[in-house]
Amino acid sequence: MMKCDEHALAGPAGEARPGALETLLRRMQTESDFPALSEAIGDINRIASSDREGVNELSNTILRDFALTNKLLKLVNVAFYNQVGGGSISTISRAVVILGFDAVRSIALSLILFDNLENKAHAQQLKEEFVKVLYAGMLAHEMAGKAQVKDVEEAFIGAMLHNLGRMLAMFYFPEESAAIRQRVEVEGLSDARASIKVLGLSFENLGMGIARSWGFPDQLVQSMKVLPGDKVRKSTNNTDRLRALAAFSNELCEIILSTPDADRSKALAKLTTRFGDSLALTEKQLTGLMEKSIQDIAQFALAVNVNLKQSAFAQQASKWAGMATAPGAAPAPEAGKDTPQGEAHDARTVLDASVLHEHAPILETNPDEDASTSQQRTSEKTQSILTSGLQDVGNSLIDDTVSINDILRMILEAIYTGMGFAHVVLCIKDGRHNTMCGKFGFGDGVQSLIKAFDFSLAAQPDVFLVALQNNADILITDIDDPKIATRIPPWYRQNVSARTFVLFPIIVKGKPIGLIYADRQQPGDITIPEKELSLLKSLRNQAVLAIRQSL
Numbered sequence: 001m002m003k004c005d006e007h008a009l010a011g012p013a014g015e016a017r018p019g020a021l022e023t024l025l026r027r028m029q030t031e032s033d034f035p036a037l038s039e040a041i042g043d044i045n046r047i048a049s050s051d052r053e054g055v056n057e058l059s060n061t062i063l064r065d066f067a068l069t070n071k072l073l074k075l076v077n078v079a080f081y082n083q084v085g086g087g088s089i090s091t092i093s094r095a096v097v098i099l100g101f102d103a104v105r106s107i108a109l110s111l112i113l114f115d116n117l118e119n120k121a122h123a124q125q126l127k128e129e130f131v132k133v134l135y136a137g138m139l140a141h142e143m144a145g146k147a148q149v150k151d152v153e154e155a156f157i158g159a160m161l162h163n164l165g166r167m168l169a170m171f172y173f174p175e176e177s178a179a180i181r182q183r184v185e186v187e188g189l190s191d192a193r194a195s196i197k198v199l200g201l202s203f204e205n206l207g208m209g210i211a212r213s214w215g216f217p218d219q220l221v222q223s224m225k226v227l228p229g230d231k232v233r234k235s236t237n238n239t240d241r242l243r244a245l246a247a248f249s250n251e252l253c254e255i256i257l258s259t260p261d262a263d264r265s266k267a268l269a270k271l272t273t274r275f276g277d278s279l280a281l282t283e284k285q286l287t288g289l290m291e292k293s294i295q296d297i298a299q300f301a302l303a304v305n306v307n308l309k310q311s312a313f314a315q316q317a318s319k320w321a322g323m324a325t326a327p328g329a330a331p332a333p334e335a336g337k338d339t340p341q342g343e344a345h346d347a348r349t350v351l352d353a354s355v356l357h358e359h360a361p362i363l364e365t366n367p368d369e370d371a372s373t374s375q376q377r378t379s380e381k382t383q384s385i386l387t388s389g390l391q392d393v394g395n396s397l398i399d400d401t402v403s404i405n406d407i408l409r410m411i412l413e414a415i416y417t418g419m420g421f422a423h424v425v426l427c428i429k430d431g432r433h434n435t436m437c438g439k440f441g442f443g444d445g446v447q448s449l450i451k452a453f454d455f456s457l458a459a460q461p462d463v464f465l466v467a468l469q470n471n472a473d474i475l476i477t478d479i480d481d482p483k484i485a486t487r488i489p490p491w492y493r494q495n496v497s498a499r500t501f502v503l504f505p506i507i508v509k510g511k512p513i514g515l516i517y518a519d520r521q522q523p524g525d526i527t528i529p530e531k532e533l534s535l536l537k538s539l540r541n542q543a544v545l546a547i548r549q550s551l
Contacts, residue, residue, distance in 0.1 A: 020200030021209040028172050037116035038214060040065070041109060045215035048105055055101060056409060056440045059092040062108055063417065063442055071111050072104070074303040090388030091417070093409040094395075097402055102153035109157060110134065114304055117171045127306055129167055132257070132313045133160050134300060136249040138293035147245040147279050150238055155245055158223040161216070162246040165207025165224075166191070169199065192226065234277040244278040252290075256316050264320060291321035379529055382418050386535035389414020393542045397549065404550040409440065411539050411546075412516065416442040419532065421518040422498065427453050428514045434458055436468070436515055452495035453517070462489040467503040468512035473537065475502045478523035499523045504540040508547050516540060 028034045040061075047057045063069050069092065076095045077088050089095050096104050114130055140159035144152040170177045176198050183194040192202040199206065208224050223243040232244050252271060259267045268283050275281075281289075294317050301308050308314040392410050396402040408426055416424040423443030427436045438453030455464060463484070467474045479488045479499050498519035506514035520526050528536065 021206065024173075024199060024201075024206060025210070025213070028168070031172055033116050034172065037112065040112045040116070041214045044105055044108055044112070045217075048101075049215065049217065055093070055096050055406070056442075058101065058105065058108075059096065059409065059413060060442050060446065062092050062104075063413065064444065068108065068111055068115065069417070071115075071303045072107055075107055075111070075300060076104070088388070089392065090385070091392050091410045091413045093406065093413045094392040097396065097406045097410075100153075102151065106153040106156050110137065110160060110300070111304070113160070117167070124310075126171060128311055128313055129170055131297065131301070131306065131308070131311050132253045133163065133167060133250075135293055135297055135313070135317060136160065136162065136246070136253050138296040139249040139252065139289060140245050141296075142289045142292055143245060143249070143279065143281070146281060147241050147248075149241050149245055154220065154242060157216075158220050158242045158246040159249040161207065161211055161220060162224055162250045163203070163207065164211060165195075165203035165205065167207075168210060169195070169203060169206060173199065231273075232275050232278050241278065244275065248275045248279055253313070253317075256320050257313055261319065287321060290317065294318055294321050379532070382420075382532055383535060385418035386414055386532065386539065389418060390535065390538055390542065393539070393546075397542070397546060404546055405440075407546040408543060411543050412440070412442060414539055415516065415518060415536060419518065419528075419536070421526075422520045423449055424516065424518045425450055425453055426514060426516055429457070429512060436464070436512075449496065452491065455489065455491055457512070459489070461487075463487045464489065464492075464503065464515070468505045468507075468515060471505055471507045471512075473502070473504050473533075473540075475526060475528065476500060477526070480523070497521065500526045502526055502528070504536065506540060506543050506547065508544055508551070513547055514543065516543070 043061050044058070047054070047061060062072060072092065073090060073095065076099060089098060092104070099107075114134075117126060117130065137156045137160040140147075140149075141152050141156040144155035147155070149155045166177075169180070180191070180194045180198050183189050183197065184191060187194070189197070192204060195201070195203045195206070201209075204224065204226050208221050211221050211224060219239045219242065222239050223246050225243060227243065227247045232247070235241055235244070248271070255267045255271060265283070268286065272279075272281055272283065272286065294314065297314065298308060300306075301314075389410065392414065393407060396407050396410060412424050412426050415421065421443070423441060423446055425441035425446065426439050428439045429435070430437050434457050436453065436455055436457060438450035441450055443449070457465065457468065459465060461469070463474060463476060466472060466487075476484060476488070477500055479485065479493070479501075496519070498521055500521075500523050501517060501519035504516040504518075505512055506516065518526075
């Protein structure tokens with residue numbers, strides 16, 4: 001760890017030195033995990049602030065990280081998040097439908113922060129800090145209504161970010177953080193004064209600067225400002241209310257950790273008096289909220305493998321909430337005839353060997369695939385993911401509030417994650433121009449791929465048109481195979497690099513309405529065993545049913 005020269009960073013009399021934030025940011029960029037953390041959070045915030053991106057892009061961003069996807073789905077199936085009925089949730093797309101865009105975004109942000117910041121030599125200390133930060137977020141989430149904060153997810157994120165500067169300093173500047181703690185203890189300096197002397201700027205300004213660079217909205221950045229020590233007055237401004245709620249939640253965490261048991265009531269009374277105008281809470285109400293929040297943390301801890309019984313903060317918070325010990329967490333629930341028509345033309349004859357029949361020979365997954373990717377999985381696991389996707393879709397089909405687009409996204413996501421395809425794209429017919437156009441999809445760089453799919457339904461027969469005209473599910477093992485090469489259309493070769501793909505047409509009332517396309521990069525990379533093929537056909541049939549229902 002490169003040491004920080006206090007005199008080089010700090011200005012006269014310990015004032016923040018201009019450029020100190022840029023200096024610290026440059027140092028953090030040299031850490032292997034910081035650029036990845038910044039990119040992941042920046043992507044989520046960009047999507048949240050864009051009217052054009054929306055649900056599909058959020059789902060796609062989360063799905064790029066296999067571990068994040070698994071943890072998020074585990075979290076959304078526990079009691080705290082899954083407050084709406086309808087069975088277990090097995091796709092990010094359904095999680096967004098059930099919980100809302102903002103809730104999924106806030107869960108993803110908390111998981112991204114934890115995953116990127118806990119892998120350090122001093123992991124236990126960092127986990128302890130994160131438990132405290134997460135508890136503050138949970139408290140703020142529970143208290144948002146009483147604080148008249150309009151957006152409960154903003155309340156959660158605001159409280160989590162309130163002490164971001166101190167948390168990041170612990171992660172990336174452990175030696176300097178230790179020096180700051182020593183100055184606070186030995187010299188009696190405030191956190192702000194001590195951090196300015198050692199780092200060149202306060203924890204507060206470090207956190208706000210980084211949050212701003214990550215694309216958090218100004219309202220959340222402003223809520224990170226430290227409140228003065230006197231009584232907090234009620235405000236009509238939502239940013240001020242958000243700031244007061246974040247400050248209250250975090251100050252309560254500090255009190256829990258530092259107050260002897262005998263002084264609990266006195267400390268709580270002092271805190272509730274200080275925030276009484278902005279947060280009208282009795283001690284009894286606060287105790288109830290604390291109990292709910294520690295239970296919420298238990299669910300998060302289960303997903304990220306943190307043992308709360310080893311957390312001093314969780315033990316103290318449990319005592320304050322009236323529990324004997326930090327709670328455990330119950331396990332999250334586990335997520336739980338197409339015959340090609342024969343038309344006598346050359347294209348159909350050439351492609352006949354590529355048609356996927358229900359009794360196709362069972363092929364094994366390529367054993368050379370990278371075990372770190374979602375493609376490497378057992379047949380049983382693939383079937384489980386596809387089956388869970390079917391359940392998601394089935395639950396959504398009977399819910400009148402779920403849109404056709406949301407259902408189609410769930411179907412595509414189940415196919416994408418279940419089979420480990422590189423890309424999956426849904427095309428929908430444009431009746432005005434008699435074309436098939438890309439609508440949405442999943443996979444790296446999928447937006448450019450979606451734009452490539454815009455082809456006429458009146459062109460010379462090729463693999464795409466034969467699939468649609470004959471309701472034939474087709475697997476092309478190698479686009480350069482001499483027997484098939486002439487049936488791959490020029491628009492595909494010019495815009496798509498994948499050498500193998502599979503097509504599942506969507507036919508409604510005898511007419512081609514849509515097409516599901518999925519690919520992998522190298523020839524021979526796609527093999528579909530019989531049971532998986534049956535499940536894929538069932539998912540496509542669910543798309544047919546959903547479209548029929550919407551007509």
